Amino acid sequence: MPVVAIAGRDVHVQDLGRGAPVAMVHGLVIGSLASWFFTAAPVLAREHRVRMYDLRGHGKSAPAATGYDTRTLAGDLDAVTAELAGPFDVVGHSWGALVALRFAMLHPERVRRLAIVEAPLPPSRAFEMAAFVAADDQLPQRLLDALPASLRDAVAGGSRQAQRLLASVDQLVHHSSLLADVRAEPDPPDDALAAIGAPTLLAYGTRSACAPAGARLAAAIPGARLQMFDGGHYLHLDAKDALAGAIAEHLRG
């Protein structure tokens, strides 16, 4: 398993394809680099070197008690892409899309084009918008309710997948600062969004509670293009082919 060490902690990375580099960032809690690996990444890999990684505390990356705010995670993205030559494209889903936006604000010289999929705004309400949580004590059930149907069935069956998913969720929710970091995340100011120079695609689902964030970002980021897809928050699954095609076209310029 390929890893990059960031501050002594292993981060699991996977590359697909060859060409101009693209970094892809997944969402929190139930996401991993597999979210992109079997969906949009192979399509982009026909023309690009696609670099994916598991966020800290997710997938096969090392556990982390803290650092789920977008500034720290954008630092991880910076480190995990250090070897990529020149500016590259960044694609993110959900919290990973907020990390992509933050990265573009912090390192504008490193970003060529952006594809923002279902970034929730304000970030502090991310879990409510993803239909995840209204209150801590209800977290497990609400989180399960919000899962894609395939995972929900597995969880309901009390299966191996369910046990492993719940163990991972328990670790992140009860033994890390993830929820507190999400709730403390500041809204990106309009003037910072207005300074984003990278051509930006905003992809949102017609049935997603995050959709209003797409309209706000479209108004704030110069030249950004908002494209709606038939689906909910998990657009990389709900609109797999359409989303992959739209991102590939956007990165082609």
Added chain:
Amino acid sequence: MTTAPQTQLDRDAILATVGRLVVEIAGDEILLASGPITLATSFNGDLELESIEFVALAEKLQEHYGTAVDFVGWISSKELDAIIALTVGELVEFIATCRS
């Protein structure tokens, strides 16, 4: 001598390899619930591999068979329902076809 027996040997070898790689990734205990891995075993329903373990399987298949077997490209061309229902037999057939 026809090619059929040779093809069957090839598929048997591929099945054994896939089974070995799955155990390397998920451990012996994965077979406790599913029983021995056969062509009819499904990755999701029977083995219950996690998606991140499926990434590891892709990596190991690439190491073992090289780029001639484009597992990731093959998977990504499938509808989600078909990926969820994928069996070991379908993967064995795909690998055999790539190698013939």
